[in-house]
Amino acid sequence: MPTLKEQGRKKVISRLFDAIAGAIAGSGVRIKAIGVGCPGPLDSKKGIVLSPPNLPDWRRVPLKKIIEKKFRLPVAVENDANCAGLGEAMNGAGRKASSMVLLTLGTGIGSAIVLNGKLWTGKGGFASELGHVSIDLNGPKCGCGNKGCIEMYASATAVERRRKAAGKMTAEDIYKAAEKGDKVSRRIVDETAVYLGAAVANIINALDPEVIVLAGGMAKAGEKYFAKIRKAAKERALKESFKGVRIVPAELGEDAGIIGAAWRAKKQ
Ligand SMILES: [Zn+2]
Structure with missing residues (x-):
């Protein structure tokens, strides 16, 4: 509904x-x-x-x-x-893992941290807001008051905004066009993979989780895209923490x- x-x-x-x-x-x-x-x-x-x-x-x-x-x-x-994260942790891409972080790339970037089957909600219940991890001190101003939040670069909205100059498309269309070889879309998708990789590296360094699950339209972008995110994360994360981490698409879609x-x- x-x-x-x-x-x-x-x-x-x-x-x-x-x-x-x-x-x-x-x-x-x-x-x-x-x-x-x-x-x-x-x-x-x-x-x-x-x-x-x-x-x-x-x-x-x-x-x-x-x-x-x-x-x-x-x-x-x-x-x-948090609900989507708990769903993926219990029945989806994070099942069998004792620590999982979800990033959901939509209008903004939502996130969840699930440890041993329980949500980490923080001291006031406001965790986790990993979409507001900053990857650029001088980046564009975010609605949260910070600058250069990953949400400003890798949310579906941000991907669409960057593509706008060459014609308006939805994030999902942009991922599809990139797959088919459209050069502008390809460049935007590649850049986004690097931004995401940088954010994922920060998360890996902070939490050393078993699984990082990416959800939203881009979860359908395919294995090649995930390989790029992994590469960008590997280049930036601490070697020991990166070892063994799985970076995978969500499995439950809107049911999560x-x-x-x-x-x-x-x-x-
Ligand atoms: Zn922000």
Whole structure:
């Protein structure tokens, strides 16, 4: 079901109620808890949605309380990228690994850190925001206030912006065109692989994870693209930390967030 956020918060919540009621009715099992993935920033402990840039009229919405009142079941509300990360860690590209980092390349770059089957949410519940790892002190100003955030270079939006001069295309089209030999697209895709490799090297140096999962349209860009990201990461990461790390595409597509939200509800 699309969010249709432009219709306003009340209508979105009423559609959310319909989606939950439909899922419960169609499940054929007794439901014990409800997990919800939502754009951040949000207070995942209290289940309060704070002020997501993608949901303009949502300010301090107590989503957990609202859904608990309606359905009389325990509710977990979690950042959508964290849900996707938990889904991939439990059932997707990160299964069998004890440490996994997810980067999801969409409008921005979302991320999740899953350690031993549990999300690392930080002291205030705001981790992880790896899209705001800076790769250039003098780079373009990001919405977060920092400069040169990886989000400004490797999100789908950033890839599309860089291609714009030569005609507007979606990120997925650009990856496809590059694959078919379009020179401008090829250059942009190659640059993006290096930017991503630099960000991935920072993550490897910080966390030494077993798996780094990349999700979003580019996850379909193919093995050649991933080889470039790995090469760029290897050139920059500490040798010992790079050894044995897997850098792989996501496996669950759009279901990752739903599966992860269910795990989040189960683990609360
Ligand atoms: Zn930023």
